[in-house]
Amino acid sequence: MKSRPLLILLMALSLIAAACGSSDDASSDADSGASTESDTGSDSGGDDDAMEEGAHSGLDIDAILATDLANCVAAPSGDPIRVGMAMDFSDVVGFVDIPGSNLVPFVAEKINCNGGINGQPVEVRVAEVGDDAALAAQELLDWGAHFLIGPPFADFALPILQTTEGKVPLFVAASTEPTLADATINSFLVTFDDFGMAGAAAQWAIDEGITRAIVFTEGEGVPYTGVNPDAFIAKFEELGGEIVSVQSYVWAADTDFSAQVNEIAGLSENNEVVFSAALAFQVTALRGQLEGQGLDGLTYIGTDAMDATGIQVEDNNEGIAHTPHTSISAGDRIDTLLAEYEAAKGEALESRGFMALYVDSAFLGIQGILDCGCTDTEGIGAAVSAISGFEGLSGTITYAGTNGIPPKDVPINRITNGEDVLAATIGG
Amino acid sequence: MTELLQNLIDGLGRGSIYALLALGVAVIFGVMHLLNFAHGEMITVSGYAAYWAFQQGWSWWIVVPLILVVSVLTSLAIDQVAFRRVRGADDFTLLLTSFGVHFVVFSLFLLYVSASVKNFSRPGWVTDTYKVGSLRIEVFDTVVIGVTIITLLLVSLLLQRTMFGLALRAAAADFDTARLMGVRSDNVIRGAFGLSGLLAGIAGVFWLMRAGQTTPSAGLDPMLKGVLAALIGGLGSLRGAVLGGLALGMAEVLLRSRLPDSIAGLTEGVVFLLIALLFIFRPGGFVSVAHAERV
Incomplete structure (x- = not known):
C-alpha cells in the first residue's frame, strides 16, 4: 500500500520523538x-x-x-x-x-x-x-x-x-x-505546607461568615488529597464551623459526582463552603452538578491544585476561590x-x-x-x-527556627468578573 | 427506595459509557485475542483534537463529529502502525504492543504538547436535571443511555445483517477457518478497529463533555474502565461487555452512596474486591465465552 512508507516514517518519528525526551x-x-x-x-x-x-x-x-x-x-x-x-x-x-x-x-x-x-x-x-x-x-x-x-x-x-x-x-x-x-x-x-494552605482556606471561609462546610477527600491521611481536607476540617471546627458532610472521590479522575451530589442535596442548606484539593475541572464539574440540583448558593474554595490546572480559564468558575502560591498582578x-x-x-x-x-x-x-x-x-x-x-x-x-517549612502568608485568589484576583491574604 | 432508584439511574448513566468502552475492547478481543490497553488513546487523541477545535472557536456541534472521525482514524492508524506488524503473534506480544502504543502516545503528548490540563467548555445542558416524581434525572444521563441503546441496536444490526458482521463473527469464531472460507482477514481486522474506534469515539464524546478537559493521560481511566468491564462481562462477549459496563457503573455509584462515610474512600477498593469475588465464582465473567457466541 502507498500509505505504508508514510506510516513507517510516522512510527519511526514517534519513536525518535519519544527518545528525544531522555534525561540526557x-x-x-x-x-x-x-x-x-x-x-x-x-x-x-x-x-x-x-x-x-x-x-x-x-x-x-x-x-x-x-x-x-x-x-x-x-x-x-x-x-x-x-x-x-x-x-x-x-x-x-x-x-x-x-x-x-x-x-x-x-x-x-x-x-x-x-x-x-x-x-x-x-x-x-x-x-x-x-x-x-x-x-x-x-x-x-x-x-x-x-x-x-x-x-x-x-x-x-x-x-x-x-x-x-x-x-x-x-x-x-x-x-x-x-x-x-x-x-x-x-x-x-x-x-506553605498543606496545613498552612487548608487552614488559610478555613480561616477565609469563616471570615466570609460561612459556618457550614462540605468537604471532599480521598481519605484521612492520604498525602495532599486527604491531608488538606483533614487540615481544613480541623481548622474549620477549631474556628467554630460545622462540617456538614465529608464525601469521598477519586482525585484527578472523577467528574461524575452523581452519588455525592444526591447525598449533599439532602443535607445542604445552600449556604455551605465546599472544600477539596480537587483539580479545577473536577471542581467546576461538581459545581455544575450541584447547581443542577438547585444548590446555587454554595461557595467553593480549593488548593494550589486549582491554580495549577487552570481554574482561571474554566467555564462556570465565577466566585471560586483558591490558594495560589503567588498572586500575580500585571x-x-x-x-x-x-x-x-x-x-x-x-x-x-x-x-x-x-x-x-x-x-x-x-x-x-x-x-x-x-x-x-x-x-x-x-x-x-x-x-x-x-x-x-x-x-x-x-x-x-524564613527558615531560621523552623523545621524547613517557611511560615508564609497564604494568598486567597477568587475569580471575580472573570478575573483571578487577590481576595485576601491569610497570615502564615 | 427513592435513593436506591436514584442510584440505579445514576449508575445506568455511568455504566452506559463503560459499556460502550467495553464493547470496543470486546470487538478487538473477539477477532484478535488482543486485550487492547491502547483503547483509551482514541480518547486522548480525540481530546486534544477537541481542545484544538475549541481554540478555533468551534462549537460542540462540530466537535462531536470531529471526535468520532479522529477516534476512528486513530484506531485505524494504531492498527496500521503497530498491530499490523504483529499479526499472528502470540497474545503476550500483542499485549505488550498495546502497552507500547499507550506509552508512545502518552509520551508524545506529554513532551510535545503539554503536561498541563487543557480545558474546554462543557455543553450547558450537561448538568441540567429534570424531575420524575421525587427523582432528579440528569439530562446528560438520559442522553447517554439513549445514545447507548441506539448504538447497541445498530452494532447488533451490523453484526447480524451485514457481510462485514458475518465475516467479523466468523473470524471471531475461528480466524484460520474464516480465512480459508474466503474472508479477507486484514479487511475484517481493519473493520474491527474502525468499529472499535467509533465506539470509543462515542464514549469519548460523553467522557470529554463531562470532563471538560484533556491531558496526556486522559485515556487511561476510560481504558481501565473499558477493559475492566469487558473482563467482568466475559472477554470477547458483546453481551457480556454491555452487562459488565452497566454492572461496573452501578457498583461504583451504589457503593459510593451506600458505604459508611468512614470507609467511603475505599469505594474503588471494594469494587475490585467484588470483581475478585466474581472471578472466584465465575472465572469467565458474567457471560462465559466458551458457551456463548463470541462477538
Whole structure:
C-alpha cells in the first residue's frame, strides 16, 4: 500500500520523538541554556572553600531580574555555582516541573549576563527523574551540584534525600507536603505546607461568615488529597464551623459526582463552603452538578491544585476561590520575568503561579552559598537553615527556627468578573 | 427506595459509557485475542483534537463529529502502525504492543504538547436535571443511555445483517477457518478497529463533555474502565461487555452512596474486591465465552 512508507516514517518519528525526551537531552539543553560548562574544579563535597575576594553577603534579585540579555557585561570566570534540578516530567507534576526547569536556566542566563554571583557563573543542570529519582540525583551530585531543586511528591523526593544522605540542600520547590520538610537533613519547602494552605482556606471561609462546610477527600491521611481536607476540617471546627458532610472521590479522575451530589442535596442548606484539593475541572464539574440540583448558593474554595490546572480559564468558575502560591498582578516581578521569558524563548510558561517557587529555590541556594562563604554542601545547608526574612519572588521566606517549612502568608485568589484576583491574604 | 432508584439511574448513566468502552475492547478481543490497553488513546487523541477545535472557536456541534472521525482514524492508524506488524503473534506480544502504543502516545503528548490540563467548555445542558416524581434525572444521563441503546441496536444490526458482521463473527469464531472460507482477514481486522474506534469515539464524546478537559493521560481511566468491564462481562462477549459496563457503573455509584462515610474512600477498593469475588465464582465473567457466541 502507498500509505505504508508514510506510516513507517510516522512510527519511526514517534519513536525518535519519544527518545528525544531522555534525561540526557534535558540535561544538555539546560546546560546550554544556562551557561557554558567549565572545568574549573568546583568541589561540592569537599572542605569549605574560601569565597572569592570581594564576595558580598547579599543577593541583588532586582538587579538580576532587571538584566537585559541583549546587553551583558563581561562573562563571569570564577568557579561555577552549580544548581542541580531533579525534575519529574511525568503527567503527575510535569505541568509544574517542566516549566520550572525551563525558567531557572533562564534566570541563570540573566545572572551570568549580569556578571554572575561575585564573578562566579551559575550553571544549571536538569536531570529528569524518570522512574529512578535516585539515579537522577546521583547524576547531579557527580556533576558537582551545590544544591538541588527537587520534585514535589514524596515518591521521588525521598529517594533523592536517600541519595544525598541529607548532606546536600534540597528545595522541593512546588511541594506543600509537610513530611518532606526536615531542616536537619537539609530538606526545605519553599512555600506553605498543606496545613498552612487548608487552614488559610478555613480561616477565609469563616471570615466570609460561612459556618457550614462540605468537604471532599480521598481519605484521612492520604498525602495532599486527604491531608488538606483533614487540615481544613480541623481548622474549620477549631474556628467554630460545622462540617456538614465529608464525601469521598477519586482525585484527578472523577467528574461524575452523581452519588455525592444526591447525598449533599439532602443535607445542604445552600449556604455551605465546599472544600477539596480537587483539580479545577473536577471542581467546576461538581459545581455544575450541584447547581443542577438547585444548590446555587454554595461557595467553593480549593488548593494550589486549582491554580495549577487552570481554574482561571474554566467555564462556570465565577466566585471560586483558591490558594495560589503567588498572586500575580500585571507588571510585578514574576509577571515581568515570565513575560521576558516568553519574549526570549517564544513560548509562554504554564503554571505561572508556581514559577516563583522554582526561581526562589535557586536564589535561596545561592544565598546559602553566599552566607556560609563556602561550597561545602553541608555548610550551605546549615546557612540555608539560618536564612531569615529572605525577600523572594514568592514572598518572604524564613527558615531560621523552623523545621524547613517557611511560615508564609497564604494568598486567597477568587475569580471575580472573570478575573483571578487577590481576595485576601491569610497570615502564615 | 427513592435513593436506591436514584442510584440505579445514576449508575445506568455511568455504566452506559463503560459499556460502550467495553464493547470496543470486546470487538478487538473477539477477532484478535488482543486485550487492547491502547483503547483509551482514541480518547486522548480525540481530546486534544477537541481542545484544538475549541481554540478555533468551534462549537460542540462540530466537535462531536470531529471526535468520532479522529477516534476512528486513530484506531485505524494504531492498527496500521503497530498491530499490523504483529499479526499472528502470540497474545503476550500483542499485549505488550498495546502497552507500547499507550506509552508512545502518552509520551508524545506529554513532551510535545503539554503536561498541563487543557480545558474546554462543557455543553450547558450537561448538568441540567429534570424531575420524575421525587427523582432528579440528569439530562446528560438520559442522553447517554439513549445514545447507548441506539448504538447497541445498530452494532447488533451490523453484526447480524451485514457481510462485514458475518465475516467479523466468523473470524471471531475461528480466524484460520474464516480465512480459508474466503474472508479477507486484514479487511475484517481493519473493520474491527474502525468499529472499535467509533465506539470509543462515542464514549469519548460523553467522557470529554463531562470532563471538560484533556491531558496526556486522559485515556487511561476510560481504558481501565473499558477493559475492566469487558473482563467482568466475559472477554470477547458483546453481551457480556454491555452487562459488565452497566454492572461496573452501578457498583461504583451504589457503593459510593451506600458505604459508611468512614470507609467511603475505599469505594474503588471494594469494587475490585467484588470483581475478585466474581472471578472466584465465575472465572469467565458474567457471560462465559466458551458457551456463548463470541462477538
